[in-house]
Amino acid sequence: MKKRILTIMALAAVLSFASCGKIVEGQPSNNTKTTTQAAVTASTTAVTTTDENQDATTTVAVTSAATEESTTEAAQNTYTETATEAQQQAVPAGGGEQASNQPAPQQSNGVLSDTAPTPNDYNYGPAPTQYSYDGLTYIQGVLIANKSYSLPSDFNPGLDATCQNQFYKLQNAAAQQGLNIWLSSGFRSYDYQAQIYNNYVARDGQAAADTYSARAGYSEHQTGLAIDVNQIDDSFAGTPEAIWLENHCHEYGFILRYPQGKQGITGYQYESWHIRYVGTDMSYPIHASGLTLEEYFGIDSYYH
Ligand SMILES: [Zn+2]
Secondary structure, three states: OOEEEEEEEEOOOOOOOOOOOOOOOOOOOOOEEEEEEOOOOOOEEEEEEEEOOOOOOEEEEEEOOOOHHHHOHHHOEEEEEEOOHHHHOOOOOOOHHHHOOOOOOOOOOOOOOOOOOOOOOOOOOOOOOOOEOOOOOEEOOEEOOOOOOOOOOOOOOOOOHHHHHHHHHHHHHHHHOOOOOOEEEOOOOHHHHHHHHHHHHHHHOHHHHHHHOOOOOOOHHHHOOEEEEOOOOHHHOOOHHHHHHHHHHHHHOEEEEEOOOOHHHHOOOOEEEEEEEOOHHHHHHHHHHOOOHHHHHOOOOOOO
16 A cells, blocks of 8 residues: 655755745735645555666655555546635634534543544544655655755745644634634745745844744745744743644644744744644544654754
8 A cells, every 4th residue: 555656856955035934925826826736545655765876867666555546547536726815814803614514522632632533523634735746755645844955946835724723723612612713924935934034134144043033945834734823922922822722733734843942843932822733544643643744754853
């Protein structure tokens, strides 16, 4: 059942600047991007390796299992992604109306669950869109973006629809506990991240900025799978909302991406407000492991 897509590609070492910073929301993009989306199953392990010394782009698909058809060219679909303004708007407090007509969570509030939901469960979070796009790094279906693994400057997917929908479920569950969690910053484009990072460098210097803001092309917000909630600064830490988020976000497919005391591993200071969507099949084991994403996959995060 294991299939592996090995994409080896060339990428100019683009060092611009991005972030996970404290500015609310990226500029809406009106770009319509057409990419090819491979039918990648949950059992697929896709690894993209970036080799800065290569010019050619080579894609090698290695299939070691019987279900070959799901990764053949014939199974590929043309995928059109439009980053709409609505996808990128900050959602105000109590903005979870979109999910209000859905049934109440079967599990959740109060007691930590240790069993991942199945597809019929309310809070089941499927894997997000898997892109076949040169320069992306996937590990076990998880798109990696950190200081070691960058994103192409023209990768501009907008906020992932599944991520957004699961966030609304999370928001509703928190609201049932009297907690107010709102989306402050979701998708940020390469160009907007460059703007944010450069502003921080001008203010604090590059060394300081690098501890809390990503260079363009290295921000998890450019994946469309990261969300900053509420007040994007240290004042959020320790609030009932932050505590609930840390204990329950995995039930909706998110992980707290930059935990306290892990700066040497993740490359970033503690960010109580930054969650990353990976789907519940991944969020449960990662949460149970107590590890950061880097530790869980055995990867590093530093500017090479
Ligand atoms: Zn963030």
